[in-house]
Amino acid sequence: MKRTLTVCPYCGTGCMFYLVSDNGRLVGVEPSSSHPVSRGGLCVKGWNAFAFVHHPERLTTPLIRKNGTLEPASWDEALDLVVARLTQIQRQHGADSVMFASSAKATNEENYLLMKLARAVFQTNNIDHCARLCHSSTVTGLAETFGSGAMTNTISCIDETDVIFVIGSNTTEQHPLIGSRIMNAVRSGTRLIVADNRRIRLARQADLHLRHTNGSDVPLLCGMMHVIIAEGLADTKFITTRTENYAALAESVADWTPERSAAETGLEAADIIAAARLYAGAERAMIFYSMGITQHSHGVDNVRCVASLAMLTGNIGRPGTGVNPLRGQNNVQGGCDMGALPDLYSGYQKVSDPENRQKFATAWRVPALPASPGLPLTRAMDAASEGKLFALFVMGENPLISDPDQHHARRALENLELLVVQDIFLTETAALAHVVLPAACYAEKEGTFTNTERRVQHLCKAVEPPGEAKTDGEIICAMAKKAGYDGMSYASQSEVMAEIASLTPSYGGISYDRLAPHGMPWPCPTPEHPGTPILHHEQFTRGRGHFSPVSHSLPREQTDADYPLVLTTGRTYFHWHTGTMTRRTHLLDREEPTSFLELHPDDAARLSIRHRDRLLVTSRRGSIQTEARVTTMVIPGVVFMPFHFAEGAANCLTNNVLDPESSIPEFKVCAVRLEKLP
Amino acid sequence: MKQLTPHELEQFLSHLAVRYELRLPILLADGTRTIGSPDDGSVVLHGGAVPGKPTAAFFPQQDTIFTASQGTFSQTLPPVKPLCILGFTPADLHCLRFIDRFFGDGMRDDLYFRLRQGAVVAGITGYCGVRGALLPPAGGNCDFELFWSGENWLVRAYGATGAELVAELPNQATPKEEELFTQALATAPDSGAILLQTASQLLRTNRVPDSFWEEIGERCIACTGCNVTCPTCTCFGVLDWRSATKVERSRTWDSCQLDGFMREASGHNPLGSAALRSRRRIHHKLAADPLKWGEISCFRCGRCDATCPTGIGIMAVAQELVARFG
Structure with missing residues (x-):
């Protein structure tokens, strides 16, 4: 039995636990009893975080679409194809014709590396990740008022x-x-x-x-x-x-x-x-x-x-x-910190600032870096659906299920000349890809995650990846090499962190030897600095806190006679986002096996709907089938659905309307109608 | 009764490691204690119960039942060397005794006994609990116990295997230390035992209203930590993983705090609320098991109370229940 202290891959709370392994197989989880957040406890997802890792559906080899079918390929073949196609598309349509979607599930180091690959190697600021869908409005709003978009x-x-x-x-x-x-x-x-x-x-x-x-x-x-x-x-x-x-x-x-x-x-x-x-x-x-x-x-x-x-x-x-x-994903704070954002380098340094560009260009040994901010992920999907974006490289995300208006997302993805998906399972998005790259999961690699309270914590490898799967970091660096760039060879992940620290003031004092056992919170500008648990102590990050008055605007879609109910979406306790991991975890999938819709007993009575009836839910974007859950959890006139389920996908219904400043979609309000199915 | 200095204990453990796969309380990187191989952390016998379920040594969180692959069928073999587990507290040994009986009753659980059969179990007792608190002598339920007197480990064997293992230890315990052991053995049962008996009585005489369980259920976040750390929780779920070339059947710890645990195929659930599930968790240990097995199946190890994020482990619930309805 081996026990490896590591970080939970689910939410931003950042609980730490030991993965228990025996002969290279995970067999359980034991919580850290001294961790300041989890303190010897875990939630149900944490207790079961080992259970999907060896699932037989894990991707074990690169796949290339040939004659409409994804077929196994060698790493050389797959990466040569990806780099050649990206290069060719950029030559034909310009540097910004390609987009990189990074991942809040990946480590800080991997987010940094993908950001570097996009900017230094492929010369585009078209890099973003799923923070666009969850807290981009926080990053914008708190940066303006406090100077720092974090807890x-x-x-x-x-x-x-x-x-x-x-x-x-x-x-x-x-x-x-x-x-x-x-x-x-x-x-x-x-x-x-x-x-x-x-x-x-x-x-x-x-x-x-x-x-x-x-x-x-x-x-x-x-x-x-x-x-x-x-x-x-x-x-x-x-x-x-x-x-x-x-x-x-x-x-x-x-x-x-x-x-x-x-x-x-x-x-x-x-x-x-x-x-x-x-x-x-x-x-x-x-x-x-x-x-x-x-x-x-x-x-x-x-x-x-x-x-x-x-x-x-x-x-x-x-x-x-x-x-x-409260940051949702295990490393969505880190994904933002690492500059997996279209307008910012790591540490929220603006790409529009010539001094920042010079600093990163010098460190990365490239002549220049692109100056204009890239596309937010949501705008990139719009561009793809309009035929203005030609290639998308997705690392560890599943936009077909997680993005608003699924028909729009599918149209966008199917429009692309090149879709590359790097993931641990063949997600619904990966199934549409031209090239699929098999990645190691959290238990199979080293790195750091930054939790919601800005605590940078050490992720440790417990078992080997399956088959030929490689870590996201290895794949990114191999792509850089194939593209002819020699500035992304690292002996270890700690070397990547050293580079991050050298370029990122808030991580300046962070190194692996300081992270045992339970990490430290940024800002940590120097190797002697103890980290900063509480921000804005004597002054705000921006100096004075700025009051920003607002005017009131209504949600963009209102109910009417045809669509009389408000649909709001979210998650359940037992599943994680698009269910890639939790729907392959026995106890979690058993707990919430199907899509459902919560509606108030008054609405149910009016529509003659009973608990567990099959429903047709329709919005202006589409229709899905789901199951009724009659409950006073919701108020009359409002229905709720989780977005985890590919069958009965809530995001088939949601509205792809964006906040004009942050480009976050309005997942929380759209209008629907219900019909009871026979 | 034999006696070992701390240094002699190390030698004794090395001796045991020749015949057995030794597992005992170790300290992990961040100060968490667990029962593991001495190669994986420094051995720390002091400090009382480890936070994890000690019976996991024989009933792991996930265990392969069989693998069927292209005409072949295989089951996991017993370990080459039988296990020798140190680190069970007296309460843990009661738990082990209880689940030995459970897994051996009727249809014998071959997966459990694959690891349990031939294993040596040693209790850790004496003045080595949390901050030197007394862990009363086990007085049985194990092959031998190690009792910390404050200076030495006293070794008392039970049964033939235990007697054989300690027979060659050269030093007898001094009369003074034997007396210490005897005195500790006579320690009155702790107040927790009385509390649970009272709570059990209240449950069996139906004196706890549903509204109490509604309150407890509101506080349950269904983390399942109470079940997965409980040494007498034995429920498991079975799952098959199928690939193109093989089927692997395994079992994994289940939890009565999950809705899916009792949900019928129709979708109806006789334990369809957190209140009912919370009631079941406590009722099973304090009311149902006494009927079936003749004893309460909580031995007050404290693990569910320690891991529960919202303070509704069995002792906390029993305290509240007795305070309000006793």
């Missing part, structure tokens, strides 16, 4: 706060060890406000549950800020000494009386007042938010309001406070 405080701050305000996060299901910690705090006397119209577990334990209508976060938050200012609950000293543009904010919320806010949100004015008093009256208050805030056509505005609320009450820069966007 400001630590998970352990939950133990020392007085009030927790959770908005748009089903924390016990999506970040179970964080949600549990919130539950424990509440049992110890911490007050809890939950704003989410689903009656999630935390809501059932909250002092105040605000079931505001979908897409009305701006009216709710502005209403709360109005009350705070009107009742003299604002922290004037903090506002004066630490922030700027307060007058504009105060003016912008002056009209948001509790009554107007109530009218827009569907809440009682008294509840908005109570929430404002509870939050602002606390000595220390934390805000947690997630996709319920970000995945809107006005996601950046939602984030701005959250930031303003915290600054208005001085709840930034101290233990037990903060604005805490």
Whole structure:
């Protein structure tokens, strides 16, 4: 028996555990009893994180499409083809005719390497990853207001706060060890406000549950800020000494009386007042938010309001406070940190800045780097569907199931002259590819993941990859070599991290020898620096915190007579995103084996739908079949679906409308109708 | 009773390692303790129960049942050398005794006994619990126990295998240390045992209302940690992995805290709520097992309470239950 301390591959909580292996096979998981987040516990996905690794459907050899069929090929054959086709397409259509989709499931090192491959070797800034679909509005909104688009405080701050305000996060299901910690705090006397119209577990334990209508976060938050200012609950000293543009904010919320806010949100004015008093009256208050805030056509505005609320009450820069966007994927924080973004190098250094370009070009030993920002992933799919993007290299993502409007996504992918997918299983997207590259999974490689509290943690290899599968990093470096670039040969992943540290100020002091046993939080600028658990302590990253007033806009698609119900989408506790891993994990797949739709008993009665009836769900984009789950989890008029399932795919219905600033899709609101199937 | 200095214990363990595949409490990289090979971490016998399920030595989280491939059929063979497991606390030894009986009853579980048969089990007792707390002598349920007196390990054998293994140890325990062992053996049962008996009685006389289980169910996030760390939880699921050339059947720990555990093919579930599942978890140990096996099947090892992220391990629930309805 061998035990390997490593990091859970699922959510951004970043629990660490030991993978137990015997003769090269994983046989179990044991939690780390000393890890500061997991503290000897795990969620059900963590306990089962070993179970998909040796699944017989793992990809074991490169595949090339020949005569319409994916057939096994050698690595040389596959990589020669990929590089030749990418080069040929770029020669024909320009450098920006190709796009690289990086992965929040891959390590920091691999995200950095793909970013480097795209920029240094293929000379394009067309690099992005699934943060575009989850927290791109956070990156934009918090960078503008605070100067840093990351969780400001630590998970352990939950133990020392007085009030927790959770908005748009089903924390016990999506970040179970964080949600549990919130539950424990509440049992110890911490007050809890939950704003989410689903009656999630935390809501059932909250002092105040605000079931505001979908897409009305701006009216709710502005209403709360109005009350705070009107009742003299604002922290004037903090506002004066630490922030700027307060007058504009105060003016912008002056009209948001509790009554107007109530009218827009569907809440009682008294509840908005109570929430404002509870939050602002606390000595220390934390805000947690997630996709319920970000995945809107006005996601950046939602984030701005959250930031303003915290600054208005001085709840930034101290233990037990903060604005805490919970990052979804195990390494979506790291994917952003590493510059797998179209406009930023690692450490959020802008590609538009000539000095940054010179710095990276010199380090990477290339004459120049492209200056104009590349395409966000969502815009790239639009471009592909319009025939303006010709090649897409996808590492560890499954856009056919995870992107909005599946018909649009399929059209985009099928339009491409070259689709390369690098993954651990033949996903629905990989099945459309021209070339498929078999990758090692988290248990089969070394690297680092950065969790939601910015803790950079060491991922260790427990077992060998299956067949001829290689790590994402090995594949990327082999591609660089095939493309004639000699600047991507590394003896180890720690060498890659050394290069990252040399170019990325916030990771400047991070090296593998400092990460044992449970990592350290960035910013960590020098080898002596202890890391920074709490951001914006004495001043904001940008200097003064900036109040950004917003105007209210409705979700882009409204219900009408033909589509009378609001559909909101999300995840369940037992599955992870498109189910590539969890649907191949026996206990997890058994728990949630099929697509389903939650609807309120009133709607069910009106439509003569019973629990577990088969349904046809139709939006303006398409129709799917699913199963009814009649429940008071949702409010009348709103239905909920998880997006994990390829059969009954929620994203066949969702609306590919984007926030104009962050390009995040509005996954949280579209209009549908239901029909009971015979 | 024999006696070993810490150095002599090392020699004794080396001697055992010739005949057996030795596993014992080791310290892993981040301070987590587990039962493993001495090659995989420094041996740390002090500190009480390891966090993981010690019975995993014989009932691992995942175990291959058989592989059928192109006309051949194979099962995993027993280990070349039988196992010798040290590190069971007295509570753990009760758990092992319980599941030995469970897996041996009726249809004998050959997968379990593939590893259990011929294995040597040693208890770790004495003043070596958490921060030197006393782990009362086991007084049986193992082949031998090692009792830490504060200076030496006293070795007491039970049964023929244990007697044979310790027979050649040269030093007898001193009368003073023997007395220490005897005194520890006479220690009164802890208050936890009484608490569980009281909770058991309340459950068996139906004095716990459904509303209590609704509250507990609300706090259960279905992590399954209570089941997967419990040394007397023996439920498993069976799955087949099929590829073009073979079928591999394996079993993996299951959990009664999952909806799918009892869901019928029709979709109906007699344990279809977290409240009912939480009730079942506690009821099974405290009310159902006493009927079937004549004893409560929780021996207060503390693992479910330690791993539960929301504080509803069996002792916490029993405390709440007795406080409110006792």
